[in-house]
Amino acid sequence: MNEDRVDRRRFIAQGAGTLAAVAIAPEALASVTRLKREISVGVIGCGTQGRAIIDELNSIDGVRISCVADVDGPRLRSGLRRVRGAEGFDSHQALLESAKAQAVFVATGTPDHRPVVVDALAAGVDVYCEAPLAHTVDDALAIAEAARNSGRIFQAGLQGRANPVYQLARTFFRSDSVRDLISLRAQHHKKTSWRASAASEQRRRLLDWRLDPERSAGLCGEWGSHQFDVFHWYTSRYPVRVRGLGSVRFWDDGRTMPDTVSLQMEFDDGAVLSYQATLCNSYGGRYEVLHGSNAAIKLAWSHGWMFKEADAPTQGWEVYANRQQFHNDEGITLIAGATQLAEQGRLKEGVGLPHSSLYYAIEAFLKSVTEGVEVVCDASEGARATIVGIRANDAVRTGRLIEISPSVLRDA
16 A cells, blocks of 8 residues: 555544644554564663663563673673573674574664674674664764675664654655645753763773763764654655754763754755754653644654644544643544544553554564564665764754765765
8 A cells, every 4th residue: 555645544634723643552552562483682782772672672472582792791780680591791792603693683882883783794693773873974884885785684773663653643744634844843852961870980981972072973863863864754855954053051070062952954945954952951852843734743752643724624534532732722632443442442542652662663673584574774764864963963063054965875
């Protein structure tokens, strides 16, 4: 079926000032994934993200975590405590040489992705690599090239493309319900220091790579790349230039990496993406908004909503909805499979996702490996989002307008 065709059972159109929210029925998504065949996997990097990956893998039937690796002893031990019977290694090379894993999840620090990914692909192992792929353009391009030439399955950890809410909302966006794209907006606000607790200066330098301008693309790369990719995926366009500002607003602990950034990204059709990120305040959290001439879509990772314009045509879609209040606007929550849920008195259960975005990204990768399902985010798209994040960080770092080369993105 054409991906641009809207499933009329899934959507709702209302009059002026109302909202249709994008959601998924729980009976379709809440169950635990069961793979068609068993697979043995390894996790390389046992920091916060690596441990989160381990926790999600532990919930999927058919997956056996056979090995984990980390160069940092305390983090390796922390990872091993989450997995029964796994073998631990103090380097990715040792894990790969053990030949215990058919696929690996790379969750090391971003500046260490390239050697780990290249070695894993050369060892004949399928790879899921956390995003951003790298902290330099050269490393991002090298990872993309290695993945293309390897013949192995590679998925970039840009979670939006595997998120069921985002997949459903994208179908809506690419219909006439939103129509002409006017502007884009996104933010990621979370109060957190990015500063690791370490007993020695050597270990602190190892763990605080996000705060090192030589090893990190900062907020634009580490957080922004995930959200920029959503816009790339929805619009099939990439920004051509970016302006940015950043400063240390709160975490006055000697860091030079900005804890707050603001960007203006321009696309070749004149659309502008406004982006803000901060480590200093959590209000509003993380979301993306696409404004169109017929409606605006707001995406917030576990939920999605559509705000219709007063003059937008009514499509006549079937109405099964909860009402929500957004300040002065009363909205309607749309739930796929709402008829059945309403009959069961379970309508409100369909609001939001039963699992994290990370779960769906991992699930998609495992299905690609075990069932041959097409990868949701390949190395080229991962590299493009990474490069856009790096160039945005360059704009913040220099205070200059930075051009984003279309040819470099094409070559990714």
